[in-house]
Amino acid sequence: MTTKVQPQDKTVIANGLNLHYLDWGGAAQTTMVLLHGLRGHAHSWDDFSLAACQDFHVLALDQRGRGDSDWAKDGDYTTPAYVADLAAFCDALNLDSFVLVGHSMGGRNSMFFAGENPEKLQKLVVVDVGPELDPRGGQRITNEIVNVPEEFDSFEAVVEYQSKQNRFASDAVLRRRLKYATKELPNGKIGWRYDLEIRESRRRGTVPPSADLWPSLPKITCPTLIVRGAETDLLTPEVAQRMLDTLPNAQLVEIPRAGHMVFEDNPEDFIPAVRRFLS
Template identity: 40%
Template sequence: MTLSADEYRDHLETTAVRAGFAFGGVVLPSEHDVSVGKLRFRYLDWGTKGQRPILFLHGGALTAHTWDLCCLALRDEFHCIALDQRGHGDSDWAPDADYSIGAQREDIRGFADRLGLDRFVLVGQSMGAINGLAFAAARPERLSALVMIDAGPEVRRRGSSRIREFVNGGAKPETLEEIIERALAFNPRRDRQILRRSLMHNLRRQPDGSWSWKYDRRRFQPLDHDTHLAERRRLADNLANVTCPVLVVRGAESDVFHQEDAERLAKNFPHGRQIIIEQAGHTVQGDNPKDLVAALREFLG
């Protein structure tokens, strides 16, 4: 990470207070690498092994750190693990640019096997939710519950196009201020000073002093995007395979995942429920982590 341990702890304390959490103390996660197939994956372990495990999967262009406040809030009750998925954060990029749902589904299987997670809860947002759904449909016996945040087989083109424009923007290295301005224009719900520090987990500093994002842009190319959408729609035929309880979460202000799509998705699972998180857009865990944590606690019992 670019932040020092002290800066990271201070950042978590500040963001926790702003989000409405009251923690007795901030415990930092441990960082680990594990090889799955030919790729090396970075993950954050928030401790409390022996508790019910939750695997958190971030959305496209994000990293495991998007779950920091959720994991910090839940770490006393669950064994929280957040993964940098292939092509993101400090995990390897796929040398063949294979970012298919099938490849990422197998990453989840291999990662869970390496960590000895025989049965666990999977929480995913956007891309992470779709990868989690693919895993749940293929290996339903491995999950005790699935939480899908602001994503489903159907996608609204306007909202998804806006996201693609943002992640494909800034192809050339940028100054930190340029990145902050673009990020605030994309999501004005965020606080500038908090955003400045949280972006440190998503950026690499180049030798010339400019900054670049920690994700493989090939993941977001138009041809791959169309293939990805076709894969997503095929998942709709396998919803009945998901036998565990499923919570479908939608950000009330999301332009990516509409309410009728969320309701339809939840109804098509054998054991599905749907909720709305107010004061949140597509990135629910960043916009309103406190209400999301409350919903997770209630759902997971």
């Protein structure tokens, strides 16, 4: 009987913040760092981490303001701030040659980091994001963040609300995502487990302009895999093709039956596609 690998919860001080991460073991192997998206957390990657830890030392990071990591003291949730955290995280753990995998916001952070530190990466995987976003998907995500209730009467009420926005992910995957994205509030209700400044800045319309990532791409020298969900509303085929043309060493894979949350929507096709690239 095989025992399922359980990650260890660890914390490191990086860039003045306590950053929490999940260590999936296998320290003798090449390290792989996983970066979640805007509303994600380290556990977003659990299915992929479980598969990847057979071949890699997998570290899934809670980026600032998410999960069990500190919130930004100054409310700074810009790409350069996330990338400075990642650089400090790598320094703290002496990571100088590793694989980086990022989804959505985490994919943008990964591209920026890779452009600044090409010598540190063996391979890069960018999941369903590009230097430009399809405005339809960007507006959908903003609307979802701005309009979501502050609190719910129960966890089941959260699941019911979020399931209306879920097209492909299984009930078990959706429940896991929400388990680590919520917390019990002092009043006994269920609220969100991230810095609400991330939401409030969208309500106020004060989110800083996104960093221009096109100049980063030609500087990324490592083999790069672009993963696109076939049903995504965020990464257009045109932007994916331009990325392919601009990156020095890139390939593109499209995952069927998947929207923007590719690895949750269709892990059965996502996991082998990425493992083939990494092998």
